[in-house]
Amino acid sequence: MRIDRYILFEWLKVFILTMVVIFGLLLLSDIQDNLQDLIGFGASQLDILSYYIVLLPAFIPVALPVGFMVSLLFFLTQLHRNHEITALRAAGFSLFRITRTLWATGVVFTVMLFQLNANLIPWSVEEARQIWNDLEFSKALEEAPVEEVGLLYNLTFYNRKDSRLWFLNRFNEYNYRAYGITVSEVGEESGIEYRRIVANEGYYDDLKRVWTFLSGREITFDPADGQPIRSLGFEQKLIQEFSEDPELMKYLEQRPKDLSLRELNMVVDYLRPAGDPRLARYAVSFYDRLLSPVSCLIILGLAIPFSVSGVRTNPFVGVSKAMGLFVLYYILVNVGQFAGSSGISPFWSASIPNLVAFGLIGYYYFRLQRP
Incomplete structure (x- = not known):
C-alpha cells in the first residue's frame, strides 16, 4: 500500500502541474483568437468570464489525454533514471504490481471521459456557442432590424426518409x-x-x-x-407532417468536427434509417469521438513498457519510442476516419486503430512481466 500511495501521489503532482499548463495554453490560444471579437460584440467582463467558464469543460477531451501522456512519460522516466523501478522489480514486484495505481487511474479517466462526453462536454460546447451567438446577435440588433440579424443564406435540406x-x-x-x-x-x-x-x-x-x-x-x-x-x-x-427541425438543417451544413457529440448523435440517428449517403462522414466522427476515452488506457499501455525498459538504455530512447507509437496511433485514427468516410463501416473504422493499439500494448507489456 505504501508503494501504491507513493506512486500515485508522486505522479499526481506532475499531472496537476501538467494539466494547469495545458489548460492555460488552450485558454490563451482561445483568448488570442476570440477575445477581440467578444469585446467587439460589446461583451462585459462578466460576459467574457461566463463564456470562458462555460467553455472550460470543452477542453477536457484534448487536455486530459495529453496531460496524462506527458505526466506519465515524465514520471516514469524519473523513476527509471533513479533506478526505483529496477529496485522494486529486484524486490519481486511485477511491473503491473508497481503500476497498478496508474492503471486504476487510467480506468477512472476512461469512465469519467465517457460520462463527460455524454453530458457535460456537449453542454459546454453548445452553451458556449449560444453565449457567443447571443452576444453577436445583441450587437447586430443595434445596427439592423431583427429580420436582418443572424441570417443563413441558401439553406438546403433533403429529407430522404419522407x-x-x-x-x-x-x-x-x-x-x-x-x-x-x-x-x-x-x-x-x-x-x-x-x-x-x-x-x-x-x-x-x-x-x-x-x-x-x-x-x-x-x-x-x-x-x-x-x-x-x-x-x-x-x-x-x-x-x-412538415416537422423538419431547422436545427438539424443547420447541423447538416456544418463540419462534423464543429458539432458536439449530442448533435452528431442527432444527425446520425436521423440519417441512418434513410440510408443517406451523408451518413458516413458524420457517423465516423461520432464513433471516433465516442470511443476517444479509451485513448487514456492506450496512452498508459504504451508509456509503461518503453519508459521503464532497459537499465543500461538512456530513458529518453524509450520515451522517443513511446512518442513514436503515439504518433502512429493518431495517424491510424486519421486513416480510420478517411476509410469510414469512403464506405467502410464507420464503427469499425473508429474501432480498428484502438484494437491495433491494444494488440501492441499486449505484445510489449507481457514481454516485461517477469520481475
Whole structure:
C-alpha cells in the first residue's frame, strides 16, 4: 500500500502541474483568437468570464489525454533514471504490481471521459456557442432590424426518409423565421414531384414541431408525368407532417468536427434509417469521438513498457519510442476516419486503430512481466 500511495501521489503532482499548463495554453490560444471579437460584440467582463467558464469543460477531451501522456512519460522516466523501478522489480514486484495505481487511474479517466462526453462536454460546447451567438446577435440588433440579424443564406435540406427537398433563401437563427421557401415532395418510387409549397415566409414552432407558411402557393402535380394540375394560393398554411427541425438543417451544413457529440448523435440517428449517403462522414466522427476515452488506457499501455525498459538504455530512447507509437496511433485514427468516410463501416473504422493499439500494448507489456 505504501508503494501504491507513493506512486500515485508522486505522479499526481506532475499531472496537476501538467494539466494547469495545458489548460492555460488552450485558454490563451482561445483568448488570442476570440477575445477581440467578444469585446467587439460589446461583451462585459462578466460576459467574457461566463463564456470562458462555460467553455472550460470543452477542453477536457484534448487536455486530459495529453496531460496524462506527458505526466506519465515524465514520471516514469524519473523513476527509471533513479533506478526505483529496477529496485522494486529486484524486490519481486511485477511491473503491473508497481503500476497498478496508474492503471486504476487510467480506468477512472476512461469512465469519467465517457460520462463527460455524454453530458457535460456537449453542454459546454453548445452553451458556449449560444453565449457567443447571443452576444453577436445583441450587437447586430443595434445596427439592423431583427429580420436582418443572424441570417443563413441558401439553406438546403433533403429529407430522404419522407422524400422532401427544402430550399430556404434565408433563415433567421434568431427568430426561426425563413424567407423565400420552396418545399418539393416527390414520389418515393417514381421520383416525380407531386406537390410543391412556395411561400414568401414561414416559421417553425419548436414546441409543436411544425412549420407554418405565410403568403404562398400550393402546387399539385400529376404523379404520373409531373405536369401541374392545380395551384392554390394561401395567406397562412400549417402542415402537420412538415416537422423538419431547422436545427438539424443547420447541423447538416456544418463540419462534423464543429458539432458536439449530442448533435452528431442527432444527425446520425436521423440519417441512418434513410440510408443517406451523408451518413458516413458524420457517423465516423461520432464513433471516433465516442470511443476517444479509451485513448487514456492506450496512452498508459504504451508509456509503461518503453519508459521503464532497459537499465543500461538512456530513458529518453524509450520515451522517443513511446512518442513514436503515439504518433502512429493518431495517424491510424486519421486513416480510420478517411476509410469510414469512403464506405467502410464507420464503427469499425473508429474501432480498428484502438484494437491495433491494444494488440501492441499486449505484445510489449507481457514481454516485461517477469520481475
